[in-house]
Structures are given as structure tokens and as C-alpha cells.
Amino acid sequence: MERLIYHVDVNSAYLSWEATEQLKNGAEIDIRQIPAIIGGDTAKRKGVVLAKSIPAKKYGIRTGEPVTDALKKCPDLKSFPPDFTLYKKYSQAFIQILKKYAPVVEQVSIDEAYLDMSGLHYFYKNPEDAAKLIQAEIRETLGFTVNIGISNCKVLAKMASDFEKPDKIHTLFPAEIPEKMWPLPVRELFFTGAAAAAKLNSLGIQTIGDLANSDVTFLKSHLKSHGEVLWRYANGMDDSPVREEREQAKGYGNSTTLSRDVTEYEEAARILRELSETVARRLRKDLIYARTIEVEIKDYQFHKRSHQKVLDYSTNTTDDLYQISCLLFKELWDGTPIRLLGVRCTKLTEEKIEPKEEEKAPAPFLVENEQSGQITMDFLLQDSAGQHEAGAKTEESDIKHQKRERHRKMEQLDAAMDKIRTKYGEKSIGRAEPLFRRGKDQSSKS
Structure with missing residues (x-):
């Protein structure tokens, strides 16, 4: 039996959900009809x-x-601030409707899911009819x-689903690929990031069709295994199944065995940041929060130790995991060369429990260059702020407000990076902290 797969994507999800809520509460203007954004303070x-x-x-x-x-x-x-509690409510309602139409639903982010409709098309005149029913129920309900x-x-x-928007239904069966997909710029192919697109362009590959008709061995020689993946996608080859919602995991973790022993804290912190990024993103993808964070180390003699912290709040932000992991690592490590590092989150919950301000791990500053508008996270400003704490006379209420603002910005940053990575691939965007750190080190030496 030939497979029939739907990809359902909410149009401008955060903004649509904010607009829907505003209209429910009596707003006269639908912000979807005017120039509007979610995520900033204009x-x-x-x-x-x-x-x-x-x-x-x-x-x-x-x-x-x-x-x-x-x-x-x-x-x-x-501009309107994000409301992740609201988004979760609408996301859950959205998925519940999809489950009425398909026996297998794979939610891949807060606002999109795959449906395996194989066999069910016999109940409808054509695949578009079923899609229209799904669209109509979501719109009306x-x-x-x-x-x-x-x-x-x-x-x-x-x-x-990424063709013309909003509120549209599009087909792209294998016979339609040459007409509908191959003329598009190669950058628009799923999982093609900016760096890969630039490399392909430099090789004379401008469109998805150019990529599809290229020699796969040639592509692998320049882009390694990623080149073959893109070639397969350009030719419509993808046998990955639609996976049902899996049973909630007891924990989320990631660890790495190092190619050489780590003996410096700065290098260990860099690895902890990368591990925290991976674990936090998995938590966010599944709309899960954690209340316990654990760091594991294994030294060069393969002696294993771990240390954990139980929180009075729940979190899934990269910065929380990173800051707490670094604190745990400092308490755990005695300077012995390290062969393995790991970060793990347990005590999982779907509820976002707010922190007590005095015990909340400090978040890094989100630095915005006034001339360029470039956003940079500066973990070093934490240390600088701590050195001058004795001389600071900031009121307690101001400090609490600053902490809330920093945490809110980290949530926004995580959400933005998740969106970009989902569309363009894991390596399409990274945190600028290492580059910013080198810049500060160099300036301090001059």
C-alpha cells in the first residue's frame, strides 16, 4: 500500500495564537492583518x-x-511579548484535533506534526478532501x-506545506517534483542551512533541480554524508516512518567520550554548554520541563562520579541547564583529567513551575550592539557583575525584575534558535559566546 503523509503546520503560530486570544477577549484589531511580531519590546x-x-x-x-x-x-x-503557557494550551488543542483524523500523529514541534493517513484516503474522494476537513475544524474550533x-x-x-501561505493545501507527489520543487533555490530545500547552500552555490548548484541531478559522489566529496542526505531529499527519497507519540521518558540526557583528557575548566565548560544545548532542546521539543539536573564525569582511570541538584522550579532553558551544570561540575571536579562528561535531567513534568527569585540560577546577559543590532550572549558578564556586587546599590525589586527579564530573554532566544534549527538544520545557528569570549580576551591583552 502506498503511503499517504500529511504535514500540518500552524501559520505564524505564536502570532496567530496571540491574535486568537486577543479576539476572544474583545480586541477589535486582528494583529495578523497588520505589521506585527512576537518576541520583542519595541x-x-x-x-x-x-x-x-x-x-x-x-x-x-x-x-x-x-x-x-x-x-x-x-x-x-x-510587538507583543511571548506567552509560552498560552502557546502550550493551543498546541495541545491543535494536536487533539489531528488525532481525530489519523491513527498515527508525530508532533515534531509546538506548531507542526506529521500524520500517517495511509489507507484512510479510501474514506475520502481524494487526499485534499480530508485535508480540507482538518483545516476547517481547526479554523472553526x-x-x-x-x-x-x-x-x-x-x-x-x-x-x-511551505509553499504559498496561509491556510493552503498543497500536494507534492513524486511526479510533481520536477515542476513544483526543482525550480526552487537550493536554500529552500528542507535541512539545507546557509553554509551548505553557499557551498552548493559555489559548486554551480543553484536550484534544487541542479542538486537532484548532480553526482552524489561529487556531493559527498564536498559535503560528506550531508551531501547524500540533501541529494536524496532533492529527489524525494525519504522512507522515515511517522512515529507515534512515544511514552514519556524518565529522563533526558547526553554525554560524550572525549578524544583526549580534559584538564582545564574552560574546556569542560564549553563541552557542558554543548551538552546542555542538546538536552534542553529535546526537552523543549517534547514540551517537557525538568526539576533535577545532574552532571556526570568519568576520569582517565574510568572512575565515575555524579552530582545533582533538585530545583524548586521546573526548567527547559539552555541557560539554566548550562549555569547549573557548571556549578555542579565545580563542586564535583577535583582536577583529575576527564575522559567523559554528561548532563542529565530527571523529575520531569509538563508543568512550568516558576522559580523562587533568590534561588534561581542567574542567566547570562543578552547583549545587543546598538549600531549593528547583533545579539550576543555574554556569560562573562556574570563574573564581572559578581566582582562588583559589594559596591552595587540596586534595589531588591530591580534585581528581581532584571532576573525575570534575563530569563524571559533566554526563553525567547531558545525559541528563535529552535525554529531556525528545525527549518535549516542543527548546524545552521550557534551561540556566539565562544567568539565573544575570544574578543574580550584579546581586548584585555591589548
Whole structure:
């Protein structure tokens, strides 16, 4: 039996859900119809764009760019802060509707899912009819719109859902690939990041069709295994199954065996940051929070030790995991050369429990260059702030407000990076802290 796969994607999810909630509460203006974004404070000219309306997109505003840049493109832009509790509520309602239509639903992010409709198309005149029913129920019941892509595999269904928006249904079956997909710029192929696209362009590969008709051995010689993956996607080859929602894990963790012993804290901290990034993203993808964070080390003699902290709040932010992991590591490590490092989260919950301000791990500063608008996380400012703590006279209420603001910005940053990685691949974006650190080190020596 030939497979039939749908990819259902909420149109500008964060902004759509905010607009729907506002209209329910009596708002006269639908922010989806005006230039608007989610994720920043236009008054303070801070933050990054997490979602945008179609009118905002016409000004060239992009997801992930600094609000300062967005304001330059559209001075009348309206901005609203993110509300992740609201998003979770709408996401759960969205998935529940999808489960009415398909026996197997794989949620891949807060606002998109794959449906395995194989065999069910016998109950409808054609695949588009079933998609129309799904669209209509979501629109009429929940108040927002979705795009639905239809094909015989996940990658083509995903590509189809990204065609013209909003509230559209598109098919992309193998016979339609040459006409609908191959003329597109290679950058638009799923899992093709900016670096890979630039490399392909330098090789004379401009369109998805160019890529599909290239020699796979040639591609692998320049892009290694990723080259073959992109070649397969360009030719509509993807046999990955739609996986049912799995049973909730007892814990989320990641560890790495090092190619050489680590003897410096700075190097261990860099590895902990990468591990924290991976674990936190998995938590966010599954809409799960953790209340216990554990660090594991194994020394060069393979002696294993671990240390954990139980929190009075729940978290899934990269920065929380990183900051707490570093504190645990400092308490655990005696200087013995390290062969393995690991970070693990347990005591899982679907509930976001707010922290007590005095015990909340401090978040790094989100530094925004006023001239360039470049957003940079500075973990070093923590140390600088601590050195001057004795002389600081900031009121307690101001300190609490600053902590809340920093934590909110880290949530926004995580959300923006997750969106970009989901669309363009894991290596499409990274945190700028190592580069920023080198810059500070160099300036301090001059």
C-alpha cells in the first residue's frame, strides 16, 4: 500500500495564537492583518523576532532578527511579548484535533506534526478532501489557520506545506517534483542551512533541480554524508516512518567520550554548554520541563562520579541547564583529567513551575550592539557583575525584575534558535559566546 503523509503546520503560530486570544477577549484589531511580531519590546528596542504577520513579512522582516532591525524596516511595527503557557494550551488543542483524523500523529514541534493517513484516503474522494476537513475544524474550533502538505513521504509533505501561505493545501507527489520543487533555490530545500547552500552555490548548484541531478559522489566529496542526505531529499527519497507519540521518558540526557583528557575548566565548560544545548532542546521539543539536573564525569582511570541538584522550579532553558551544570561540575571536579562528561535531567513534568527569585540560577546577559543590532550572549558578564556586587546599590525589586527579564530573554532566544534549527538544520545557528569570549580576551591583552 502506498503511503499517504500529511504535514500540518500552524501559520505564524505564536502570532496567530496571540491574535486568537486577543479576539476572544474583545480586541477589535486582528494583529495578523497588520505589521506585527512576537518576541520583542519595541519601546526599549530589545529582543528578537519569534514570529511575524504576513504584512510584516512584506517589509522583509525575518524570524530570528533583532527587533532593532525589524523597526528600521517598519517603524510602525507592533510587538507583543511571548506567552509560552498560552502557546502550550493551543498546541495541545491543535494536536487533539489531528488525532481525530489519523491513527498515527508525530508532533515534531509546538506548531507542526506529521500524520500517517495511509489507507484512510479510501474514506475520502481524494487526499485534499480530508485535508480540507482538518483545516476547517481547526479554523472553526480554535480560530487559527494551518497549511497542509500532502505526499507519499515526510520530506515532500514538509516541502509542500511551505509553499504559498496561509491556510493552503498543497500536494507534492513524486511526479510533481520536477515542476513544483526543482525550480526552487537550493536554500529552500528542507535541512539545507546557509553554509551548505553557499557551498552548493559555489559548486554551480543553484536550484534544487541542479542538486537532484548532480553526482552524489561529487556531493559527498564536498559535503560528506550531508551531501547524500540533501541529494536524496532533492529527489524525494525519504522512507522515515511517522512515529507515534512515544511514552514519556524518565529522563533526558547526553554525554560524550572525549578524544583526549580534559584538564582545564574552560574546556569542560564549553563541552557542558554543548551538552546542555542538546538536552534542553529535546526537552523543549517534547514540551517537557525538568526539576533535577545532574552532571556526570568519568576520569582517565574510568572512575565515575555524579552530582545533582533538585530545583524548586521546573526548567527547559539552555541557560539554566548550562549555569547549573557548571556549578555542579565545580563542586564535583577535583582536577583529575576527564575522559567523559554528561548532563542529565530527571523529575520531569509538563508543568512550568516558576522559580523562587533568590534561588534561581542567574542567566547570562543578552547583549545587543546598538549600531549593528547583533545579539550576543555574554556569560562573562556574570563574573564581572559578581566582582562588583559589594559596591552595587540596586534595589531588591530591580534585581528581581532584571532576573525575570534575563530569563524571559533566554526563553525567547531558545525559541528563535529552535525554529531556525528545525527549518535549516542543527548546524545552521550557534551561540556566539565562544567568539565573544575570544574578543574580550584579546581586548584585555591589548
